[in-house]
Amino acid sequence: MRKLTSADLTEIEERLRGMRIALLEAVRERRAQGGGQMHCAGSVQRAPPGALSAAFGDVNAAFNDALTQDEIAMLQHELEELRAIDDALKRIEFGVGGLCTHCGVQIPLGRLRAVPAAATCIACAALVQRESRSG
Numbered sequence: 001m002r003k004l005t006s007a008d009l010t011e012i013e014e015r016l017r018g019m020r021i022a023l024l025e026a027v028r029e030r031r032a033q034g035g036g037q038m039h040c041a042g043s044v045q046r047a048p049p050g051a052l053s054a055a056f057g058d059v060n061a062a063f064n065d066a067l068t069q070d071e072i073a074m075l076q077h078e079l080e081e082l083r084a085i086d087d088a089l090k091r092i093e094f095g096v097g098g099l100c101t102h103c104g105v106q107i108p109l110g111r112l113r114a115v116p117a118a119a120t121c122i123a124c125a126a127l128v129q130r131e132s133r134s135g
Contacts, residue, residue: 001108004098008109013092015116020085027078084117091119100124 091097098107102124111118120128 001106004106004109004112008112009092009097012097012112012116013089015113016085016088016092019116020082020089023078023081023085027075081117084119087119088117102128 088097091099091101098109098112099105100107100121101119103121105121107118107121111122118125
C-alpha cells in the first residue's frame, strides 16, 4: 500500500468539508420546510419530555415536545455524523489524518475515499464491531 500524500489528505479534507456543509444544509432545509419544526413521515409518537435535552444537552423544552421519536433519532444520527466529520478534520489538522485511531496503521486510501470520516482501518473496524455485538 502506498503512503498517503498531502494531495490525498487534501482530497479527503475537501470531501469532509463538503459532506459537513451538505449535512448542515439538509438539516436547515428540513427545518425550514417544517416551519421551524422538523417533521418526518414516520412515527407521530411524541418524544418523552427531556429526551432531547438528555441526548443533546440543554435544549428548549418546547422544541423537545414538538419532536417525534423519529426526528430525535434523525438528529442523533446527524449529530454523530457531524462529530465523526469534525473528528476526522481534527486528525488531518493535527497531522494524523489517515491513521487508524486504534492501531496507528495507515488507513488505505480506497477506504478513506469510500468513508472519508473513517477513524479505523478495516481490521480494527471489524474488531470494534465484534466487541460491540458481544456487549
